Amino acid sequence: MTRSDLPSENGGRHGGDVVLQVIDLRMYLHTRWGVTKAVDGVTFDLHAGETLGIVGESGCGKSMLALSLVRLTPEPASRFEGGQVLLDGDDLVALTDKKMRRIRGKKISMILQDPQQSLNPVFTIGNQLEEAIRIHGGADSKEETKQRAKAALQEVHVPEPERRLKNYPHEMSGGMKQRVVGAMAMVYKPTVLIADEPTTALDVTIQAQYLRLLRDLQRRTGVAMIVISHDFGVIAETCDRVAVMYAGKFVEQGPVADVFDNPSHPYTKGLLDSHPRYVGTARRLRSIEGAPPELTNLPPGCRFSPRCGLAGPECHESEPEPRQVSADHVTWCFKSEELPWASH
Amino acid sequence: MIEDDRNGTGAATTAVAEPQLQRVRSPLRGLVRFRRGMKRYPWLPVLIVVGLLIVPAIFADFLTPHDPLRGVLGDRLRPPFWLEGGSSEYPLGTDKLGRDMLTRLMYGARISLVVGTITVFVGAVIGSTLGMLAGYLGGVVDKVVTWLIDTFLSLPIVLLALVIVAAIGPSFITIIAIISATIWAIFARVVRGETLSIREKDYVARAKVAGVGSFRIIVRYVLPNLANTLIVLATLQVGVVILGEASLSFIGAGIPRPNPSWGVMVADGRDNVLTQWWLTLFPGMAILLVVMSLNLMGDWLRDFLDPKLRQQV
Numbered sequence: 334m335t336r337s338d339l340p341s342e343n344g345g346r347h348g349g350d351v352v353l354q355v356i357d358l359r360m361y362l363h364t365r366w367g368v369t370k371a372v373d374g375v376t377f378d379l380h381a382g383e384t385l386g387i388v389g390e391s392g393c394g395k396s397m398l399a400l401s402l403v404r405l406t407p408e409p410a411s412r413f414e415g416g417q418v419l420l421d422g423d424d425l426v427a428l429t430d431k432k433m434r435r436i437r438g439k440k441i442s443m444i445l446q447d448p449q450q451s452l453n454p455v456f457t458i459g460n461q462l463e464e465a466i467r468i469h470g471g472a473d474s475k476e477e478t479k480q481r482a483k484a485a486l487q488e489v490h491v492p493e494p495e496r497r498l499k500n501y502p503h504e505m506s507g508g509m510k511q512r513v514v515g516a517m518a519m520v521y522k523p524t525v526l527i528a529d530e531p532t533t534a535l536d537v538t539i540q541a542q543y544l545r546l547l548r549d550l551q552r553r554t555g556v557a558m559i560v561i562s563h564d565f566g567v568i569a570e571t572c573d574r575v576a577v578m579y580a581g582k583f584v585e586q587g588p589v590a591d592v593f594d595n596p597s598h599p600y601t602k603g604l605l606d607s608h609p610r611y612v613g614t615a616r617r618l619r620s621i622e623g624a625p626p627e628l629t630n631l632p633p634g635c636r637f638s639p640r641c642g643l644a645g646p647e648c649h650e651s652e653p654e655p656r657q658v659s660a661d662h663v664t665w666c667f668k669s670e671e672l673p674w675a676s677h
Numbered sequence: 678m679i680e681d682d683r684n685g686t687g688a689a690t691t692a693v694a695e696p697q698l699q700r701v702r703s704p705l706r707g708l709v710r711f712r713r714g715m716k717r718y719p720w721l722p723v724l725i726v727v728g729l730l731i732v733p734a735i736f737a738d739f740l741t742p743h744d745p746l747r748g749v750l751g752d753r754l755r756p757p758f759w760l761e762g763g764s765s766e767y768p769l770g771t772d773k774l775g776r777d778m779l780t781r782l783m784y785g786a787r788i789s790l791v792v793g794t795i796t797v798f799v800g801a802v803i804g805s806t807l808g809m810l811a812g813y814l815g816g817v818v819d820k821v822v823t824w825l826i827d828t829f830l831s832l833p834i835v836l837l838a839l840v841i842v843a844a845i846g847p848s849f850i851t852i853i854a855i856i857s858a859t860i861w862a863i864f865a866r867v868v869r870g871e872t873l874s875i876r877e878k879d880y881v882a883r884a885k886v887a888g889v890g891s892f893r894i895i896v897r898y899v900l901p902n903l904a905n906t907l908i909v910l911a912t913l914q915v916g917v918v919i920l921g922e923a924s925l926s927f928i929g930a931g932i933p934r935p936n937p938s939w940g941v942m943v944a945d946g947r948d949n950v951l952t953q954w955w956l957t958l959f960p961g962m963a964i965l966l967v968v969m970s971l972n973l974m975g976d977w978l979r980d981f982l983d984p985k986l987r988q989q990v
Binding site: 403405408409434435436437438439442443445446447450451452453454455456464465468469514517518 | 815816878879880882883884885886887888889890897898901902904
């Protein structure tokens, strides 16, 4: 019996309201070498208090998706070709730059790959926290700004916040800096927090600590999180739902436990097989044959078909429509009914 | 067999080579010593700059009883004090008009310092502003600024100076304007490059994500992180400007006579270089020492401020 036969473990946790709605988002990069379809028709809902993981190989468009949500895609190459990102009644794709700037850091926040490098080396922590607080007019007086900076540090469990505020980034340990960056991202209690590869640049011991910090922040503020990673371990540990991305598109989406136990797309299966499991019998790791397609030159039909062992004629001809696997579990695969490893 | 052979020859070579090694004197010995000295006394160039340029420039009026412009014709072409006919009243001798050389050198230091600092300041402000805007904003701004940099750096500055001076006459303002016109481009080019790399730093990305605007990012994130580079570059450029001013003054396109610019002094003395060598040697030495010390000071500042910048300027 697999875990997917049981009611989903995390099923109860994303009962919150939809806070972020992404509808058929398309963001293309117009480069000298052609048009790169970095984000090509992505649709998902994000509920208050839940964590959505986005997983995929390097270059599949997951970081571009994250940057698209905050509209910080590389200029002048990037262009939004369609779709909507709805947050609190605003369509972020259509907002003016000025209005978008007021939303960044306030309603939607982001933590970058390497929190260690995310602090300006020439100013003190206090100075930078106060900037983050002032930027959207969060406090009326200097005194209040200082108080809030101190409170922000306390919230992420930085000991002796009074003294720490006067430190420069190079005077702090890596773990401390992460907390400060976390505190800065959460100053305005944003509705959505995006963490782009939150652990890639960190060593294993700090990784766990950092993930715990993120979960802790979420539990206390109810922020909806999007965690982007190529590491299934990180996704499994932090997320309620997961979306698997391939060549600018989602290929499978569902509750973490369902997707892990019952992968309904050959690509998901391939990713899982290439990741070591730490329980059960040891097995050989398998790699997925071939390389991801160039996003400027996509194959016809299903984008995974050239690398897929199960692909039939229809896979090479037309793009698959979403198919329901179970209540909340969707896959974009023609063969989802006849997968050899499936348990149903 | 073979191994024995190898050992034998190996031992023979080392036996021969060793005593030779001790006897060889590197031709770079002086340089090595100089570098070692620079490591031990890194503040030495600073001392030379302060002693030769800044102190006389500021206190020239109190340090000498003579007038830099008006000489005593009876005392013309006096040699330095240690030569026959020299006197302690004119330690470094007098020029063709009987003006004390040391006095003129001190006032010359003032001209060099004033021209050097004003020009570098003007150039640094204009250059780094344009460089930061070009590097940060990119696009059309970058294209225009890069084009301007290339254009200004390809101007034949000496010819330009001669033409301008011929048209409107030599003055402090003209020389400062002419040299600033090239100096800003050097600043702009270096600052633009640095900005391009700072722009990609994670702390800038984080600021953008937090909703910080472009202007604020330039002022609070780019500029402070450029400060080290700017300080080093400015120090080096003061030397370049002093040399440039002296050169332009030498060909008569710089500081107008009778002001005691070092370049003018060298030019005035060059007809007498075989007989009254002190007329050219002392101002020449002043230029050499000051410019060299400024360069050494720039190098020292670069290491002192940030070892990571060693290769960049």
